[in-house]
Amino acid sequence: MGSAGVATSHHLYPPFPSDIITAPLVSISLSKLESGDEAESQAFYDASKKLGFFYLKLEGSSLGESMVNGAEELHKIQQEFFKQPNSEKEEFAREKIDPFFGYRKAELKIKDENGLVKRNETYNMRKDDFIGNADPLPCHPLVTKNWNVLKQYVVDCRAAIDLMIGHLETHLQLPKNALAELHRITARSGDHVRFNQAAIQPWSDEQARQGEHTDFGTLTILMNWLGGLQIRHPETQEWVYVKPIPGSAIVNLGDALVKFTAGILRSNIHRVVPPAPPQDGLTRNSLVYFSRPEDAVVLRRLKGGLINQQPQTEKDQEPEMTAQEWTLRRSVGDLKGVYTHKGGLELRERQMVDVK
Numbered sequence: 001m002g003s004a005g006v007a008t009s010h011h012l013y014p015p016f017p018s019d020i021i022t023a024p025l026v027s028i029s030l031s032k033l034e035s036g037d038e039a040e041s042q043a044f045y046d047a048s049k050k051l052g053f054f055y056l057k058l059e060g061s062s063l064g065e066s067m068v069n070g071a072e073e074l075h076k077i078q079q080e081f082f083k084q085p086n087s088e089k090e091e092f093a094r095e096k097i098d099p100f101f102g103y104r105k106a107e108l109k110i111k112d113e114n115g116l117v118k119r120n121e122t123y124n125m126r127k128d129d130f131i132g133n134a135d136p137l138p139c140h141p142l143v144t145k146n147w148n149v150l151k152q153y154v155v156d157c158r159a160a161i162d163l164m165i166g167h168l169e170t171h172l173q174l175p176k177n178a179l180a181e182l183h184r185i186t187a188r189s190g191d192h193v194r195f196n197q198a199a200i201q202p203w204s205d206e207q208a209r210q211g212e213h214t215d216f217g218t219l220t221i222l223m224n225w226l227g228g229l230q231i232r233h234p235e236t237q238e239w240v241y242v243k244p245i246p247g248s249a250i251v252n253l254g255d256a257l258v259k260f261t262a263g264i265l266r267s268n269i270h271r272v273v274p275p276a277p278p279q280d281g282l283t284r285n286s287l288v289y290f291s292r293p294e295d296a297v298v299l300r301r302l303k304g305g306l307i308n309q310q311p312q313t314e315k316d317q318e319p320e321m322t323a324q325e326w327t328l329r330r331s332v333g334d335l336k337g338v339y340t341h342k343g344g345l346e347l348r349e350r351q352m353v354d355v356k
């Protein structure tokens with residue numbers, strides 16, 4: 001259980017193992033960011049440069065507690081959604097709806113107790129549908145039924161993201177709103193809520209490698225209940241598990257922020273693998289809010305503040321494209337992600353390409 005304001009469900013699962021090395025994420029208090037606490041703001045900026053991943057402590061902030069409660073509700077909804085017959089979920093498959101939004105499956109090489117091929121599944125629901133920026137795409141009845149929960153979650157996540165964007169502008173010494181005006185909630189963007197489900201599956205080196213990625217967008221707010229998320233430690237290069245903390249989200253920075261800041265900020269490589277014992281043997285869900293620059297925004301380094309002091313590199317010579325084009329090209333495997341300044345991914349064959 002969390003504090004008086006939140007009731008989390010992590011205690012319903014076997015505990016995260018105590019004997020494994022975990023990723024060194026610092027914890028940043030949303031409430032302190034809201035009140036403009038300078039030391040907290042600096043810690044947030046340092047984490048954004050150094051690791052690109054941190055815990056965002058939501059308890060103690062009414063916005064944060066609304067996010068935790070929303071996430072718990074959506075966690076139940078996603079579990080119900082994924083239990084629906086495959087044929088029903090597939091009615092909302094991306095192939096039928098949109099290149100990027102909708103339901104998607106990745107079939108595994110193993111079968112369940114009923115002889116059905118197991119699958120990892122995602123369901124992307126776009127922010128613009130909830131905010132009213134677009135005619136909503138067809139969606140599963142469970143989404144329609146829980147529209148207001150999803151909408152509130154979108155609004156809350158965006159409020160937290162906008163706050164963090166404001167702190168970044170200050171530390172980067174950019175004019176006020178320099179980043180905010182590229183991320184207006186009322187403008188069309190690739191922002192979305194994602195339901196994620198991974199079937200129970202044995203460890204596979206190949207699957208683990210294929211799952212390595214950086215997120216494309218701006219800031220990602222991640223809620224998970226079981227271990228399984230790993231990040232590659234920038235110094236040791238070791239893959240280490242991130243421990244879920246009840247009442248906190250895991251936040252990470254995406255490639256767009258690295259591009260905008262010419263490498264000042266970090267987008268760290270991560271992946272999802274089967275949880276370590278005693279959390280193995282369970283279906284794993286996570287709930288993700290991905291923020292992206294507005295569709296029409298051209299991805300290139302911004303001018304101003306500390307960014308002007310960054311050296312020009314070959315990355316500045318890469319062809320420019322809009323956020324919308326970037327997403328589309330990444331989703332068909334046309335472009336590699338990873339603008340991480342230290343270490344990157346090697347090019348490799350991929351069976352299933354996804355934009356995270």
Ligand SMILES: O=C(O)CCC(=O)C(=O)O
Pocket residue numbers: 196215222224228229270271272285286287288356
């Ligand atoms: O499920 C998780 O814990 C992380 C998911 C993730 O990294 C992604 O969907 O981009």
Ligand SMILES: [Fe+2]
Pocket residue numbers: 213214215270356
């Ligand atoms: Fe990710």
